[in-house]
Amino acid sequence: MGSYQNLLRVIKHNPGILNSSLEKVVKPNAAFLKECGLGDCDIAKLCIAKPRMLATNPERLQEMAACAEGLGVPRRSVMFRHALCTVKSLGNAEKIATQVDNLKNTFRWSDAEVRIAVSKHPLTLTRSKEILQRKSEFLISEVGLEPTYIAYRPAMLSYSLDGRLRPRYYVLKFLKENGLLDHGRDYHTAVACTDKVFVEKFICPHKEAAPHLAEDYEASCRGEVPTRFRFA
Structure with a gap:
């Protein structure tokens, strides 16, 4: 966790982690996340945002990492932690696919533009359909921005x-x-x-x-x- 303060914050958000096997679950997951390029502070931030991450079945965590890479976010990139959070939030491939389609339709993006936007700001996938629709109408119809312009600057949607x-x-x-x-x-x-x-x-x-x-x-x-x- 990098510090006792970070450890206490993680335990506060998920006291159940103390019941997880240190040798079979917690340590393997921490080691795997470090292999993915996350430092101690990154792991702490990830666990504070998603308290059950370290207590996840190690095989499931590896599947989530593969899914994050499938979104166009490579391991060791600065966005990988956020991509993992996104995958954890959405839960399964079906929900992710639904959100991808929603982005395409809402912002008139091509498959390539969706991939660019998600790789730059993975958490865009977790925004609600209603909120994204309002922002699309404003940015495209009122401000007059091109869909491609938004795809390359997806942080605006946050x-x-x-x-x-x-x-x-x-x-x-x-x-x-x-x-x-x-x-x-x-x-x-x-x-x-x-x-x-x-x-x-x-x-x-x-x-x-x-x-x-x-x-x-x-x-x-x-x-x-x-x-x-x-x-x-």
Whole structure:
């Protein structure tokens, strides 16, 4: 686990691990995860996210690892831990296939684009159909992003629609419509940065030209659409 603190967190999330065989289950699983490229801290994070992972039947764990690789996420890659979490969450190949089809239909992706998106952000497969549909309608229909653009930047789908994606789009649109920002400025760059960086880069420089921008942005983060953000 890397530290006693991590060990206690794992036990807190899954006290049943203390009943698992150390020699037949826990140690073999830990050794296998290390063979897959996970360090002590990675294993701790994995077990905190999925408390029963170390207590899983070793053969089943190896099957999950093979399934994760089948999603296009190779062992020893930085996304492998997340791919294992995804496989553990979905449970079986049938559910994974259903989620893959849902992504294809929702974002109009090809098989290759789904594979790219999942390999870059495996947890995309665990998002609900309803949430993905809302984000698809917003990103494709309102923002005007191409499906391929989203496939190469799937982390966007993990961001809150109402608390991040939509408010920042409103700010960018306002700035562009008022000639305060280059129309070619990339949307992903704006949504990927922290809120502090976003405010520093896109709001603070325009305090004089747009004195109400900060308060309008805060209002949009609360689900409101200020009059100044409404364009025909």
